[in-house]
Amino acid sequence: MKNYMEMFNKxxxxxxxxxxxxxxxxxVKLNYRAKNRFGQCRRNNVTNTYSLNFNHLIFADEADDDAIMNVLIHEILHTCEGGMTHKGEWKRLANYVNANTKYNITRCNSYENFGIEKPKREKKHNYVFYCEDCGxxxxxxxxxxxxxxxxxxxxxKCGGELRFNAEKSNYQILTSNPRYSYVENR
Ligand SMILES: [Zn+2]
Ligand SMILES: [Zn+2]
Structure with a gap:
């Protein structure tokens, strides 16, 4: 995982x-749920401030740095005056960045551009359990x-014990029952 804040500052x-x-x-934060979006810029019209979030998958170690920078800059440009849509000012600024740097700011993006694999379809259920005995x-x-x-x-059905299937669940159960550890005095 790359250091996303360092890249954002860059x-x-x-x-x-x-x-x-x-x-x-x-x-500025990572988004762990979005699968088909790489970055997002949200504007708070009351405070006139912006919140950005980025798909955590694009910061994979093997992902292409320039491709990541393209996404970061794409969203940063949305915070510019009049830049919330992909037309007008945003487009002008994107063209300006493209003409003056090695970066290529585009409207759309795909996993191939990052050199990373597209994630499999989202899991269907939040919590999946199964019976150890009858399945x-x-x-x-x-x-x-x-x-x-x-x-x-x-x-x-059978009175068997239940197990949690972490693999098939969107959510994880951190502690299913409290476990105690005993510490000995030295
Ligand atoms: Zn955009
Ligand atoms: Zn059973």
């Missing part, structure tokens, strides 16, 4: 070095008493 430098004035960016699956979309404490439940 992208900011590229834009500022060209004399482009950017908006007030108050938040019956139990699917839940919401966190509940059951999902938090499934060890306390048994399969209704």
């Amino acid at each position: 992208a900011m430098d590229v834009v500022h070095d060209l004399g482009i004035e950017t908006g007030n960016i108050v938040d 019956q699956t139990f699917i839940r979309e919401r966190s509940s008493k059951f999902t938090k404490n499934y060890h306390a439940y048994r399969c209704g």
Whole structure:
């Protein structure tokens, strides 16, 4: 995983070095859910500030640095005055960056440009459990008493113990039941 903040700061430098004035960016973070979007710029019209988020997948170690920079700059340009759409000012600035740097700011992007594999389709369910004995699956979309404490439940069909299938679940269960460790005095 590359250091995304370091790359973001570098992208900011590229834009500022060209004399482009950017908006007030108050938040930059990674997005772990988006699959078909690489970056997003959201404007708060009340405070006149911008929040950016970037698909964490594009910061994979093997991803192409320039391709990542293209995405970072793309979103940064959305914070410029009048830059929220892909027309007008944003387009003018993107062309300006393209003409004066090695970067290539485009409207659209694809996983191939980063040299990384497209993620498989999103998992269907948030929590998937199965019975250890008969294999019956139990699917839940919401966190509940059951999902938090499934060890306390048994399969209704055969009475077997339940297991959580982390592989097939969107969400992960961090602790299913508290485990205690004992520390000895030295
Ligand atoms: Zn855009
Ligand atoms: Zn069972």
